[in-house]
Amino acid sequence: xxxxxxxxxxxxxxxxxxxxxxxxxxxxxxxxxxxxxxxxxxxxxxxxxxxxxxxxxxxxxxxxxxxxxxxxxxxxxxxxxxxxxxxxxxxxxxxxxxxxxxxxxxxxxxxxxxxxxxxxxxxxxxxxxxxxxxxxxxxxxxxxxxxxxxxxxxxxxxxxxxxxxxxxxxxxxxxxxxxxxxxxxxxxxxxxxxxxxxxxxxxxxxxxxxxxxxxxxxxxxxxxxxxxxxxxxxxxxxxxxxxxxxxxxxxxxxxxxxxxxxxxxxxxxxxxxxxxxxxxxxxxxxxxxxxxxxxxxxxxxxxxxxxxxxxxxxxxxxxxxxxxxxxxxxxxxxxxxxxxxxxxxxxxxxxxxxxxxxxxxxxxxxxxxxxxxxxxxxxxxxxxxxxxxxxxxxxxxxxxxxxxxxxxxxxxxxxxxxxxxxxxxxxxxxxxxxxxxxxxxxxxxxxxxxxxxxxxxxxxxxxxxxxxxxxxx
DNA sequence: TGAAATGTTGGGGCG
DNA sequence: ACGCCCCAACATTTC
Numbered sequence: 258x259x260x261x262x263x264x265x266x267x268x269x270x271x272x273x274x275x276x277x278x279x280x281x282x283x284x285x286x287x288x289x290x291x292x293x294x295x296x297x298x299x300x301x302x303x304x305x306x307x308x309x310x311x312x313x314x315x316x317x318x319x320x321x322x323x324x325x326x327x328x329x330x331x332x333x334x335x336x337x338x339x340x341x342x343x344x345x346x347x348x349x350x351x352x353x354x355x356x357x358x359x360x361x362x363x364x365x366x367x368x369x370x371x372x373x374x375x376x377x378x379x380x381x382x383x384x385x386x387x388x389x390x391x392x393x394x395x396x397x398x399x400x401x402x403x404x405x406x407x408x409x410x411x412x413x414x415x416x417x418x419x420x421x422x423x424x425x426x427x428x429x430x431x432x433x434x435x436x437x438x439x440x441x442x443x444x445x446x447x448x449x450x451x452x453x454x455x456x457x458x459x460x461x462x463x464x465x466x467x468x469x470x471x472x473x474x475x476x477x478x479x480x481x482x483x484x485x486x487x488x489x490x491x492x493x494x495x496x497x498x499x500x501x502x503x504x505x506x507x508x509x510x511x512x513x514x515x516x517x518x519x520x521x522x523x524x525x526x527x528x529x530x531x532x533x534x535x536x537x538x539x540x541x542x543x544x545x546x547x548x549x550x551x552x553x554x555x556x557x558x559x560x561x562x563x564x565x566x567x568x569x570x571x572x573x574x575x576x577x578x579x580x581x582x583x584x585x586x587x588x589x590x591x592x593x594x595x596x597x598x599x600x601x602x603x604x605x606x607x608x609x610x611x612x613x614x615x616x617x618x619x620x621x622x623x624x625x626x627x628x629x630x631x632x633x634x635x636x637x638x639x640x641x642x643x644x645x646x647x648x649x650x651x652x653x654x655x656x657x658x659x660x661x662x663x664x665x666x667x668x669x670x671x672x673x674x675x676x677x678x679x680x681x682x683x684x685x686x687x688x689x690x691x692x693x694x695x696x697x698x699x700x701x702x703x704x705x706x707x708x709x710x711x712x713x714x715x716x717x718x719x720x721x722x723x724x725x726x727x728x729x730x
Numbered sequence: 731t732g733a734a735a736t737g738t739t740g741g742g743g744c745g
Numbered sequence: 746a747c748g749c750c751c752c753a754a755c756a757t758t759t760c
Contacts, residue, residue: 485731599731638731650760651732658732717733721760
């Protein structure tokens with residue numbers, strides 16, 4: 258009789274879970290989740306909040322099928338071998354992760370378990386293709402997105418991504434001593450800053466599929482036109498569900514595969530799924546991608562260290578409405594519209610000259626979809642130091658971006674309500690308002706809402722100078 | 731998956 | 746009628 262530990266990591270679902278499927282089909286299963294406090298980057302606050310609810314949902318689904326999800330906190334390198342020994346486990350299965358620290362941990366664990374005569378198998382549970390499966394004719398990996406995605410699409414034609422396996426209807430479960438979910442201490446207590454999150458999100462596998470299907474019903478066809486408008490619910494908001502593996506990109510792919518190539522919105526949406534894959538491709542192939550600029554000359558960029566300025570950015574008090582709206586949306590909901598992520602990132606880097614790592618860390622702590630690969634890839638893209646990056650001279654203008662993508666100021670009015678009574682033509686540049694305008698809107702600039710903390714056009718010139726200094730190195 | 735500076739064109743006002 | 750200027754609108758180049 259095969260006894261298998263299924264180690265859930267970032268694949269918190271039952272459908273399209275090849276590790277679980279194989280374990281269930283071959284005998285008894287000990288489903289396990291471990292909060293790794295020994296080998297990996299400590300989780301951000303918003304991540305922990307989401308994780309708690311996602312685990313609660315998964316635990317219930319497993320219970321409904323007659324088994325129990327076991328929780329632990331600590332070092333998997335100790336916990337799993339101990340469980341194997343104590344419960345006479347013959348096999349350990351997990352879904353692969355692709356970061357330097359997780360690869361190191363998993364490689365070690367695999368060796369340890371094999372030495373103890375436990376069979377180990379890992380599975381692809383979170384990508385359409387493994388990072389090493391897509392490779393250019395010359396060179397080890399793709400450095401530009403478009404050819405990467407072209408190669409992906411071609412490979413899907415050759416061999417379709419694995420069809421999702423159905424969720425097991427019954428799980429013949431093993432039991433062991435374990436901790437309660439609450440013991441993992443994932444929820445914020447005082448203060449409970451996540452109170453506002455609850456109304457924005459439904460968490461878990463069922464909610465993820467429901468959200469995707471609602472998006473695929475209708476909004477996916479308008480995605481091309483609406484995805485850039487932060488006031489419109491034009492995106493799928495699937496990112497946290499994908500990050501935690503409540504839904505897999507394979508499920509997404511097969512839900513829309515029939516229509517690929519026939520609709521622009523749908524194709525653009527799949528391309529965004531492709532960017533997610535590209536992030537994993539990069540972090541797998543580029544050494545220290547998470548911590549160092551890939552283009553080495555960026556090591557010499559002149560960054561400023563300014564805690565007060567950084568704090569104003571974090572708190573959405575820069576005096577640029579679109580930036581402040583984004584930062585406040587992030588704080589209030591754990592998520593920020595992607596268009597606005599680019600704007601606030603450009604502002605931090607190219608207006609305040611603060612290192613992208615500091616922005617990356619803040620996003621890591623506050624985003625419910627914080628994903629090492631995609632977060633880092635995004636920040637390096639804006640900084641210009643990453644693969645297929647935004648060229649150094651591409652500086653976002655927070656005023657024109659606001660006017661272009663939130664022309665009626667609805668997004669500003671939602672998240673920066675002190676400006677709500679300003680007319681549309683002033684809402685992205687309140688410092689240009691006449692005294693009478695301000696009086697009418699009931700704002701005193703510098704008191705109710707800050708004056709702009711920097712002069713953008715001066716900052717832009719300064720940014721170009723600083724980038725020029727490292728350009729040809 | 732920018733924006734600003736610079737160049738070009740063409741209509742209208744005007745002497 | 747014509748040339749000249751202005752400038753908006755659009756295009757191209759540059760950062």
